[in-house]
Amino acid sequence: xxxxxxxxxxxxxxxxxxxxxxxxxxxxxxxxxxxxxxxxxxxxxxxxxxxxxxxxxxxxxxxxxxxxxxxxxxxxxxxxxxxxxxxxxxxxxxxxxxxxxxxxxxxxxxxxxxxxxxxxxxxxxxxxxxxxxxx
Amino acid sequence: xxxxxxxxxxxxxxxxxxxxxxxxxxxxxxxxxxxxxxxxxxxxxxxxxxxxxxxxxxxxxxxxxxxxxxxxxxxxxxxxxxxxxxxxxxxxxxxxxxxxxxxxxxxxxxxxxxxxxxxxxxxxxxxxxxxxxxxxxxxxxxxxxxxxxxxxxxxxxxxxxxxxxxxxxxxxxxxxxxxxxxxxxxxxxxxxxxxxxxxxxxxxxxxxxxxxxxxxxxxxxxxxxxxxxxxxxxxxxxxxxxxxxxxxxxxxxxxxxxxxxxxxxxxxxxxxxxxxxxxxxxxxxxxxxxxxxxxxxxxxxxxxxxxxxxxxxxxxxxxxxxxxxxxxxxxxxxxxxxxxxxxxxxxxxxxxxxxxxxxxxxxxxxxxxxxxxxxxxxxxxxxxxxxxxxxxxxxxxxxxxxxxxxxxxxxxxxxxxxxxxxxxxxxxxxxxxxxxxxxxxxxxxxxxxxxxxxxxxxxxxxxxxxxxxxxxxxxxxxxxxxxxx
Numbered sequence: 001x002x003x004x005x006x007x008x009x010x011x012x013x014x015x016x017x018x019x020x021x022x023x024x025x026x027x028x029x030x031x032x033x034x035x036x037x038x039x040x041x042x043x044x045x046x047x048x049x050x051x052x053x054x055x056x057x058x059x060x061x062x063x064x065x066x067x068x069x070x071x072x073x074x075x076x077x078x079x080x081x082x083x084x085x086x087x088x089x090x091x092x093x094x095x096x097x098x099x100x101x102x103x104x105x106x107x108x109x110x111x112x113x114x115x116x117x118x119x120x121x122x123x124x125x126x127x128x129x130x131x132x133x134x135x
Numbered sequence: 136x137x138x139x140x141x142x143x144x145x146x147x148x149x150x151x152x153x154x155x156x157x158x159x160x161x162x163x164x165x166x167x168x169x170x171x172x173x174x175x176x177x178x179x180x181x182x183x184x185x186x187x188x189x190x191x192x193x194x195x196x197x198x199x200x201x202x203x204x205x206x207x208x209x210x211x212x213x214x215x216x217x218x219x220x221x222x223x224x225x226x227x228x229x230x231x232x233x234x235x236x237x238x239x240x241x242x243x244x245x246x247x248x249x250x251x252x253x254x255x256x257x258x259x260x261x262x263x264x265x266x267x268x269x270x271x272x273x274x275x276x277x278x279x280x281x282x283x284x285x286x287x288x289x290x291x292x293x294x295x296x297x298x299x300x301x302x303x304x305x306x307x308x309x310x311x312x313x314x315x316x317x318x319x320x321x322x323x324x325x326x327x328x329x330x331x332x333x334x335x336x337x338x339x340x341x342x343x344x345x346x347x348x349x350x351x352x353x354x355x356x357x358x359x360x361x362x363x364x365x366x367x368x369x370x371x372x373x374x375x376x377x378x379x380x381x382x383x384x385x386x387x388x389x390x391x392x393x394x395x396x397x398x399x400x401x402x403x404x405x406x407x408x409x410x411x412x413x414x415x416x417x418x419x420x421x422x423x424x425x426x427x428x429x430x431x432x433x434x435x436x437x438x439x440x441x442x443x444x445x446x447x448x449x450x451x452x453x454x455x456x457x458x459x460x461x462x463x464x465x466x467x468x469x470x471x472x473x474x475x476x477x478x479x480x481x482x483x484x485x486x487x488x489x490x491x492x493x494x495x496x497x498x499x500x501x502x503x504x505x506x507x508x509x510x511x512x513x514x515x516x517x518x519x520x521x522x523x524x525x526x527x528x529x530x531x532x533x534x535x536x537x538x539x540x541x542x543x544x545x546x547x548x549x550x551x552x553x554x555x556x557x558x559x560x561x562x563x564x565x566x567x568x569x570x571x572x573x574x575x576x577x578x579x580x581x582x583x584x585x586x587x588x589x590x591x592x593x594x595x596x597x598x599x600x601x602x603x604x605x606x607x608x609x610x611x612x613x614x615x616x617x618x619x620x
Contacts, residue, residue, distance in 0.1 A: 008552055010552075011550055012181045012207045012208040012548065012549070012550055013207050013208060013209055015551060040580070062393055065390070066390065069390075073326060073383075077330065079272070106272065107578055107580055108271060108340070109271050109272065109341060111234040112382050112389075113386075114210040114211070114389075114407050115211075115389060115393065115406035115409065116209075116210030116211055116405060116406070117405055132407075134210060134233075134234045134235075134382075135341055
């Protein structure tokens with residue numbers, strides 16, 4: 001298995017994504033990239049934009065859902081998509097500095113990132129999870 | 136694929152099945168399914184039954200968890216699920232209502248016949264598509280300030296009446312008169328306001344749609360007459376919900392409840408079933424916020440209906456005798472409400488969660504429009520794109536057996552990616568146009584995801600609820616124009 005990646009998995013009504021990575025920070029990044037793929041985002045590669053997220057350091061599952069829901073909001077409200085992520089974890093906060101572009105179009109709306117059966121599993125190669133999105 | 140086999144179910148009738156609470160140690164109540172064996176077997180292809188069993192573990196449930204024949208796998212609750220909790224001992228679960236709070240359908244009827252409209256169908260499709268904002272990331276013309284939006288989500292469809300977008304008759308023909316009492320904008324986050332302020336009057340994307348249909352069969356002449364449905368007449372369906380506003384409300388409370396659930400010692404088999412005691416501060420805050428989302432959706436469908444009326448006038452005035460559209464009914468299929476229901480022979484207050492299920496109150500029930508009192512409320516069941524939709528009515532049996540609830544649509548059988556692999560959007564477009572349906576869509580992949588073969592046969596779904604006695608047929612309608620975001 002490649003040490004990180006994502007793939008769409010079967011779900012009748014909504015969409016689900018299996019994501020794996022060697023460490024938790026990369027799991028967040030792969031989840032973001034996978035979600036962007038599900039949405040079918042096209043970038044307008046003119047002026048780069050930057051954004052900083054500060055998330056409460058709670059359980060890994062909650063951090064993952066909070067992170068992706070922030071990205072959903074940034075797409076819908078500001079038409080922003082990010083391609084680079086620098087993640088720093090402090091005692092109570094996860095700080096994510098992101099750079100990216102404005103979206104030129106996207107094909108699918110994600111209503112929300114759900115907690116449905118969400119569990120981040122630790123494996124010898126790192127972390128793996130399956131995320132269900134309401135669309 | 137489900138791990139459950141058919142022998143788990145007790146057969147009550149050809150249309151009713153039950154899983155008793157001894158099936159799994161954490162079940163608190165039975166799961167009752169209104170479906171045929173064929174549809175039940177199809178449902179074993181996904182995880183919808185497991186999800187219904189998971190829902191039956193919620194604290195304070197009364198009666199059984201009900202599942203409708205259009206059931207399919209959701210997240211947390213199955214889509215097609217109905218659960219009632221005790222207002223004092225029970226909980227409220229945002230996942231049992233869904234992210235698209237008060238996603239619902241409205242049906243408007245006309246006195247226009249097909250021959251009258253036939254020359255104008257193409258132009259009408261184009262104009263409806265142009266005048267009614269739809270599609271991914273498309274906002275509306277109505278930009279409200281935070282204060283205006285707060286007022287709108289307290290008043291619901293009444294806000295539309297106050298601003299000239301609705302009639303009093305529209306409000307009377309909307310579930311709860313288009314306004315859930317107890318909406319509290321103070322419980323909304325800044326982000327919910329941000330997402331909601333530009334989305335009123337928009338259809339959205341996904342499975343949301345607008346259709347112009349033809350009444351092709353009438354089964355109950357009296358009920359059809361009262362609803363204003365005429366054989367060969369033109370009707371309009373609008374299917375949408377609370378858009379980003381509702382999504383954000385649900386997101387905020389699912390997140391908040393993840394932290395608060397430990398306080399109440401509630402253990403659940405799935406984090407998405409997260410809930411709070413109804414009487415707790417968290418439960419009360421969610422109810423106040425969720426009702427804002429529900430009212431937003433009633434208003435949203437009303438504003439779109441106003442656009443449809445103006446478009447009909449612009450396209451058809453002077454060409455047909457009477458272009459006016461009368462609202463038959465507007466109902467929710469993702470909602471949480473307090474209602475009185477029979478539980479073990481006793482009438483009591485319960486908190487009903489309907490997730491992909493429709494209220495189907497029978498004759499002489501409280502809360503249905505005066506003109507429908509003798510026949511029961513209209514139940515609107517949209518089919519998959521290009522196939523029939525149904526107008527039904529609620530029955531006395533639905534009041535006794537299913538907490539006054541029935542099915543909400545055809546129900547998916549195929550995932551969206553499967554549908555896209557099997558169906559080419561352009562081919563589907565040509566196929567539907569060849570069968571005489573005008574399609575307007577912003578996305579070919581989106582169209583393929585909603586292909587008729589991705590759904591159950593809506594006729595079978597309807598036969599199941601009629602067979603179970605929880606609804607009665609009034610009319611079948613078939614599409615002439617489909618607008619998809």
